[in-house]
Amino acid sequence: MQTKYPNGEAQTKSLKTRRKILKTARKLFRTRGFEKTTMRDIAHESGIALGAAYYYFNSKNDLVLEFYLKTQKDIESRSLAIFAETRDFRKRLKLLFDLQFQRLAPDRKFLHVLAREASSPKSPLSPFSGRTKSIRDVNLAVFKSLIRDCTPEISGELAEMLPSLLWLIQMALIFFWLHDSSRNQQRSRGLADSCTEIVVQAVRLYRLPLARHLFKSLNRMLGEVMSGL
Amino acid sequence: MQTKYPNGEAQTKSLKTRRKILKTARKLFRTRGFEKTTMRDIAHESGIALGAAYYYFNSKNDLVLEFYLKTQKDIESRSLAIFAETRDFRKRLKLLFDLQFQRLAPDRKFLHVLAREASSPKSPLSPFSGRTKSIRDVNLAVFKSLIRDCTPEISGELAEMLPSLLWLIQMALIFFWLHDSSRNQQRSRGLADSCTEIVVQAVRLYRLPLARHLFKSLNRMLGEVMSGL
């Protein structure tokens, strides 16, 4: 991961091997599934020794993390195009959730190890850990630009808290989607719809004096969740 | 697990061994942690062979599940006492969350395997799977009796949807608490407070015509999440 490359020569070769491993792993994970694919399989099909595979990746799980990171970066760049299409808050949100499902779909079968790994506090893959902080920050930035210049206009305190809230909702949606065995993950899409609707309705209620207490508590909750990073 | 016992003799001995394993496992998990305790350790300290441990428990994870199930049953019976103390909705909710934290606390260090295991769709421990359905039903029943005869009065559609909502919140709280490294899990307690407050405020807003759409969407969302069990 953090290996130094003193010269272009080595870099090229090293990168080639690294990519080869990733490609093989992805292929095998997709066809046989994560648990039925052994590191020995991956090394063998990549034409290298087991030890070499571990030279490039610290663990089998790390391979999966790599795919996820790449996808999230991809989604970030594509989200800009989405926000250019429409300024409507609801549509933007819906399109973004759709984009997540769509881009993650090819790897859905084995991405569940992400959730599993994320549930281990010790793991660097924990949702509350440093390794994933960069990707979380990217996600938050996406939600910030979703809110910017949208209709209805969202500003002030609401604009402060919404990114965190939307990020949490997105994480929950992805978790649900990973386990969703309905055809084409229809249930997850329905869930994304209702979550979108809930947020839209909540935004509408925000200015209501009677709802003041509710949003105060919600804001406090978000602070408590996100402060630990 | 589902072994038949044709006579009391065998049952007694069998149960004794079983309990011995559980006791040893719990002790070792608590002192060394889950991953540093091997099944060989547990068998050895229990004075039995490795194979015997596997005769009683299908896997190392199953041992942890056993502790969790026992705790949840314990919580169920204690919750009745709590609801006898007060009819106040907010207080009942807060006391119930506190009870969860308190009873689960001794095993907090190794209960994270629950979350990990629960994240594997194939696993019988998945939150959406049959093995855990009974415990989920028990939890839901607890929330139903929390709502019954409380002040402010909760009935109708709201009484229908609240148990599911509270269950989801509870699961999220426990997940957060498992990873919470703040002293004495203070952050989790704060989070439980704000979640409680959010629910209380939401209940207040329920009758508001302007909030109709919001609750409709919320209800739909809960249906989508819970229908898959």
Added chain:
DNA sequence: GTCTATAACCGGATAGAC
């Protein structure tokens, strides 16, 4: 049918030679 004990198996991960 109920239980125990021993010896593998399997696959993720590591050590260390080259």
Added chain:
DNA sequence: GTCTATCCGGTTATAGAC
């Protein structure tokens, strides 16, 4: 940076004892 040989521990297979 790549290999081979090993470790380690969850899990399984098997052979019997009661």
